[in-house]
Amino acid sequence: MLHQINPGQTTIRPQVFNGSNASAPNISDDRLETVGTLMSYGRDEEIFGEGEVSARFYKVMSGSVRTYKILDDGRRQIVGFHLPGDFFGLEAGDRHTLSAEALCETNAIAMKRSAVLERASRNKSLFEKLWKITTLELSRSQSHALLLIKSAQERVQDFLLDMAEREASHGEIELPMSRQDIADYLGLTIETVSRTLTLLEKTGLIALPSTRRILLKNFAALRASQG
Amino acid sequence: MLHQINPGQTTIRPQVFNGSNASAPNISDDRLETVGTLMSYGRDEEIFGEGEVSARFYKVMSGSVRTYKILDDGRRQIVGFHLPGDFFGLEAGDRHTLSAEALCETNAIAMKRSAVLERASRNKSLFEKLWKITTLELSRSQSHALLLIKSAQERVQDFLLDMAEREASHGEIELPMSRQDIADYLGLTIETVSRTLTLLEKTGLIALPSTRRILLKNFAALRASQG
DNA sequence: CGACCATTTGATATGGATCAAGCGATGTGG
DNA sequence: CCACATCGCTTGATCCATATCAAATGGTCG
Structure with a gap:
């Protein structure tokens, strides 16, 4: 089974994560993940599923993640692997167009989509960061398509x-x-x-x-x- | 030849295009293409090439466009077809990661990258529009990869x-x-x-x-x- | 009308899929 | 701590979808 989850290994310990120095809060902090929730996932645990309401972006802190789609006939196409530092869950609509699972014990910061977009629309530096991440992901996806026609x-x-x-x-x-x-x-x-x-x-x-x-x-x- | 251009058919007539009503300029116009240059391209004419400095986004007004990459061995992978209303040329770095050619007589509005990004970072509605276009393109690219593993x-x-x-x-x-x-x-x-x-x-x-x-x-x- | 280029159709070759064992690492119960 | 079961990976034999090579057809433009 592709979706198998090992409940015994699964440990989610959400906790508020504030990346900025608490003693010197900086309202124009240009890191996307400044305020988010640190989540932990066990091996093969689902982070989100295709079709689910998409409320969050994620940034991998440790471990790794696969995002994928399932075809009608059951075949699975992995869209990308996400290593520490990488973002995933950037999507157009209000529903996820793909699924995400942890490859191993993984920590990721979950950020509210709406909050990040809201902040990015007012903070130029943050906007540029978000733009860079998204277009880089686009470029990666296009290179992936290129890969698929090779030997x-x-x-x-x-x-x-x-x-x-x-x-x-x-x-x-x-x-x-x-x-x-x-x-x-x-x-x-x-x-x-x-x-x-x-x-x-x-x-x-x-x-x-x-x-x-x-x-x-x-x-x-x-x-x-x-x- | 894939790159063949028919110089005889080529006609570029750049002209300033202002989408908003000239008699009632609206500073918060949320259309990306509000100010741009209308360009005309002939059949098979190159709009931009992979590696070129990327200064502009485009919106197809009439005709259609193919974006593509060339592999070392000469094979060509078409990344996408862009029909009237579609945008193309949204890219991460300062250089195009793919090439674009008109499929037939095509009119497109060319917008300065820097200007659009600048405006989007200050105008929420514009920001959301740009975000939607980009993530939609990302989603399309991922679906394209899915296509390539089918029969x-x-x-x-x-x-x-x-x-x-x-x-x-x-x-x-x-x-x-x-x-x-x-x-x-x-x-x-x-x-x-x-x-x-x-x-x-x-x-x-x-x-x-x-x-x-x-x-x-x-x-x-x-x-x-x-x- | 004739030349040229795009498309279709035909014959054959081949890279990767599929079906089927075998092997090795990892973990579990005795 | 070891025997065995399990799971993931490798290796082998065969098949098939699509590529390749080749030719015929058709549509377009001078």
């Missing part, structure tokens, strides 16, 4: 390079997601992802010390678009 | 339904784009698009009175996800 090997390579860059790790990736998650993000089957990783290892482009750890051994070759 | 038949059907809805035509579509454009949008080859349309015609779901005109004869069946 399996290119998709996997691009994914590894993207993860390495986002984790700012110099060639050593710690994957927070399963092979199935990767497959659903790349529009491939789990078997193809696995085979491609094995092939990349045999070619010497990467090493696989454990399933969740990958070493990129040849950035240049990984970047070169291949079949 | 050829589903992609074509979804495309036809989407066009019908956007043209607000009750089952009669006038396509502003070629088969190659459709193929590059759907991540298929031109042959597969053609074959799929032929199949849909044989099944009685659509009729093809001419290559650029398509009649949807069975919405229910088109909506039903098929292999």
Whole structure:
């Protein structure tokens, strides 16, 4: 089951979070997450579901999140992975157009949509920050579509390079997601992802010390678009 | 050539366009395009290119536009088609992350990015409009990614339904784009698009009175996800 | 009317899906 | 602490949807 939740692991400890220095409150603080609620989620726990009323944005503080859509036939398309520092839940209407789940133990700040939008419409710096986040997300989504027309090997390579860059790790990736998650993000089957990783290892482009750890051994070759 | 421009057909007639009633200027006009420059483009003419400095947003007034990216190997992925009323050119950085071309004779209002952002950061109504447009584009892009993991038949059907809805035509579509454009949008080859349309015609779901005109004869069946 | 370009149709090839085992890590109960 | 069950991943064999290569048709414009 894709939606499985482990109730035993789940712990939500909402608490008011104020990012600004309490002793020197700053009315023009330009951080989006200045006032929000810190939420904790267990592995595979749902943060929000497609169709639910969308009242909040989120910023990942620790852990990671997947956002996804389910097709009629049950297939799942992962729209994005959200690492610490990333925002998610930015959506047009008053209902979520996708679902979000924690990949592992995750802390995220939940911000009231209305409050953030209200503040952004009066604070130029905040507005610019929100604009940047949203258009960056748009750009990411467009690049994702570009990914989906490439060959399996290119998709996997691009994914590894993207993860390495986002984790700012110099060639050593710690994957927070399963092979199935990767497959659903790349529009491939789990078997193809696995085979491609094995092939990349045999070619010497990467090493696989454990399933969740990958070493990129040849950035240049990984970047070169291949079949 | 994908980039071919027919210089003979090209006519740019920039002119100041003021959407508000000149006799009653309204400082809080909440239309994004209130002040802009009306531009005209010929068939296949480039409006902006990937990598160019991005100074402007655009709103399509008549005609239609394709935005796209080119992969290393020369393949082209069309990111979106923009019909009258649609905006394009909303991007994060100071450089365009994609290219835009007119599909046919097209008029569009070009608005200075900086001016629009400046005004939106002070005018709540304008801010909300800009927010809506941007998040809608984000949502569209995510749905597009969803499209790309479906079967050829589903992609074509979804495309036809989407066009019908956007043209607000009750089952009669006038396509502003070629088969190659459709193929590059759907991540298929031109042959597969053609074959799929032929199949849909044989099944009685659509009729093809001419290559650029398509009649949807069975919405229910088109909506039903098929292999 | 003829040339050209877009589209359709046909034949074949192939990358990735599907179906099916096997393997290895992780966790649980004895 | 170890045997075993479980789950996630890898590997193998085969199939199929769509790409590719090739040719025919049709529509448009000089």
